[in-house]
Amino acid sequence: MTDNATHPGYIAAIDQGTTSSRCIVFDTDGRIVGVEQKEHEQIFPKPGWVEHDAAEIWTNVQEVVDGAVRKAGVGRDEVKAIGITNQRETTVLWDKTTGEPVHNALVWQDTRTDALCRELGRNVGQDRFRRDTGLPLASYFAGPKIRWLLDNVEGLRERAERGEILFGTMDSWVIWNLTGGTNGGVHVTDVTNASRTMLMNLHTMAWDEKICASMDVPMQVLPEIRSSAEVYGHCAGGALEGVPVASALGDQQAALFGQTCFEVGEGKSTYGTGTFLLMNTGHKPVNSYNGLLTTVGYRIGDEKPVFALEGAIAVTGALVQWMRDQMGLISTAAEIETLASSVEDNGGAYFVPAFSGLFAPYWRSDARGVIAGLTRYVTKAHLARAVLEATAWQTREIVDAMAKDSGVELTALKVDGGMTSNNLLMQNISDVLDAPVVRPMVAETTCLGAAYAAGLAVGFWPDTDALRANWRRAAEWTPRMEADVRDREYKSWLKAVERTMGWIEEEN
DSSP states (O other): OOOTTTOOOEEEEEEEOSSEEEEEEEOTTSOEEEEEEEEOOOBOSSTTOOEEOHHHHHHHHHHHHHHHHHHHTOOGGGEEEEEEEEOSSOEEEEETTTOOBSSOEEOTTOOTTHHHHHHHHTTTOTTTTHHHHSOOSOTTSHHHHHHHHHHHSTTHHHHHHTTOEEEEEHHHHHHHHHTTTTTTOOOEEEHHHHTTTTOEETTTTEEOHHHHHHHTOOGGGSOEEEOSEEEEEEOOSGGGTTOEEEEEEEHHHHHHHHTTOOSTTEEEEEESSSEEEEEEEETSOOOOSSSOEEEEEEOBTTSOOEEEEEEEESOSHHHHHHHHHTSOSOSSTTHHHHHHHTSSSOTTOEEEOOBTBBOTTTOBTTOOOEEESOOTTOOHHHHHHHHHHHHHHHHHHHHHHHHHHHSOOOOEEEEESGGGGOHHHHHHHHHHHTSOEEEESOSOHHHHHHHHHHHHHTTSSOSHHHHHHHOOEEEEEOOOSOHHHHHHHHHHHHHHHHHHTTOSOOOO
């Protein structure tokens, strides 16, 4: 594309996501020069079970890397490093001699370990390992998934104890294969992905022998824990043969990094089907007493790790889809903004989308969705507005929980994800947070974060200040709501949330 002598080169990033894998090639300004994406099959063997074929994913990863490099029109000598970001907690075990997965990967959404998690909680409950790992006992995390596979795949525990089996989250699986697989592949993970297994101690940043023993996971299956930005090895084949593999970050942490949230109190929120909000809390893990997760944000080489608090909202974009597909009140997702903008306010209606219970900060599985405050005055336009406000108020609840846990006020919220194209929603979030909301030029912050970390590892970018200088704002919203209106509306929202609780009664 350009004359080699003058061009500093490129960085590639692989984003191995829940529904697809893609590769993006970035230039030194953090701009996209080539992209390729490919979906993989979602496998549902039973209700609540979700699996992926790890071999299919690896084939797709190779194809998207080749495709993105080809579309970018760059030679492999111009690509200075490749980084990895991935769907978190998804668990794969494979045979280290043949390289074959021993079973489909168990996806983060898979709930088959529910009963096991209750059993592990014994008389202590879901906080049994929380002080050491930052996580509640939940089917979401990888540790119990490993245990399930060892207990349920014929002969697997014996093979694991003999050292024939390797475990990985998707970052480890991709890196092992990229760096040679059965022929010298590197078996590593990074601190962010390790912090989602429930097996890593946040205070030592190492696998915790006691927890591994309690969970009955043999430590010889675990990868080596490394930083998020260092050279783990080199590509052993394909379009990028010889290129350093130089970063790994779980997807939400990669977005935090791509949004350059390097200071304490800086946070990002990714608005998709659900929403993930992470806030940088500095070099100390902050325990949550308000229903958030304590997680590793990132670690650059030998520097001290940076921690984050994370809040998850189950239903945000999914509520707009529901209005479209189940209710037929709109025909496209974009229409909700037009409809909601046709009225001044919500007409007194509040919509709490607790379709699968409430996530952070409540964690109430007995809750179900509610529309409160209905009168004859309310139109579908008011409901559309209530739908958007639901995302804003749920964001506010997480931000409040973060301030309570950390004592740090959110300074500004950087946003990404599909819903950020809705300007009314962005203004609404700024209003209820009473803080600026900022959207960047490059929307692909997850891939960008992995590229930034890999570039830092090989000196492509000198330091995080250079990355900050790269970050460009596309739009910013500042609060326009009166304080008394905000307080009154928030009170009504919280009242509506209360109405969702206790709907499902425990049956024996």
